[in-house]
């Protein structure tokens with residue numbers, strides 16, 4: 543080569559399949575004067591990603607989830623899959639292992655059971671890359687078409703004497719699918735009278751209540767879907783009892799949240815000795831900020847009892863108190879008019895959100911006084927009437943007062959297909975000549 547002459551060489555470097563991830567040096571040595579030039583290239587580590595497009599399936603279909611290795615080296619993986627319905631019943635749970643090449647796409651998935659119930663489902667997939675030990679997650683909501691039935695259960699009369707028979711009429715209407723080896727569960731609960739009107743919010747609205755300050759939201763919700771803004775995880779919060787609950791505040795965004803409370807108020811005459819409800823606090827904020835509280839005042843505005851707390855912990859990850867029951871003895875105020883105010887919201891600054899759910903707390907402590915499981919098959923679009931007789935003296939001795947009947951229809955997997963509305967009836971002693979129904983059903 544002459545002076546100032548340039549020549550270009552090209553050399554295809556074939557990176558061996560077994561090359562580990564990381565930085566690799568390319569060293570070029572020129573034999574003439576032993577000049578050494580150093581370059582490098584990088585092989586990216588393995589990296590797993592999960593995705594799923596389709597979210598509507600029929601029972602019995604295969605749910606496919608894409609697992610892709612977008613990294614530069616092959617790896618082994620371990621994936622756990624969990625698929626549960628809106629009542630948190632798990633219809634599929636399994637782990638799969640395997641190897642995945644660099645750039646490869648694999649379908650990991652599962653078959654929805656043939657007798658899965660119609661409704662909303664949640665998928666949680668976690669895949670661990672055994673090479674990097676990194677975990678990739680996917681959580682997603684699905685709508686499944688499957689078993690579907692309407693269910694009602696009532697008694698032949700509203701009121702019985704202690705020596706009578708109760709006839710329970712249950713009607714199951716199959717709206718989709720074949721119910722094979724199902725179970726009809728009938729339960730009778732003894733009632734706990736509620737001091738507050740519509741404390742369980744089962745009217746689906748704020749009947750009996752008034753909203754005080756509404757800084758963000760004061761209203762009734764059914765099962766609530768909360769998206770954790772940090773992890774993307776979907777949390778489904780079910781009412782403590784029944785189908786509805788109240789919510790004070792909004793569930794998003796994580797920040798900001800306006801300062802000032804959201805209030806729920808009821809003025810009531812004290813007819814029962816105990817006032818019961820349940821609350822559940824959700825918060826991104828930490829100790830020293832935001833609040834939940836309640837207070838009871840008399841007609842003159844004197845404070846009878848109160849409770850207030852700020853939130854807890856130190857980080858801004860989403861936290862929940864879980865459902866907590868409140869049981870206040872108001873027997874000293876029998877016949878008087880009291881006001882309960884429940885409130886929650888932001889304090890101090892607008893950073894990091896807190897909101898609260900409120901529901902009744904009586905049903906959970908109800909006692910089952912009678913129960914029966916009846917095997918049931920209902921073919922496609924058929925209607926089945928089931929009559930069950932309860933002999934009060936032998937099957938429910940010493941039970942009087944308000945009772946609640948609840949029918950639950952289970953698929954052969956024990957998954958709940960549907961539940962009836964709660965139905966109330968009364969058993970009275972022959973000495974009691976008058977029964978007043980004052981309660982909300």
Ligand SMILES: [Ca+2]
Nearest residue numbers: 742783784786
């Ligand atoms: Ca409720």
Ligand SMILES: [Ca+2]
Nearest residue numbers: 827888893894
């Ligand atoms: Ca705050």
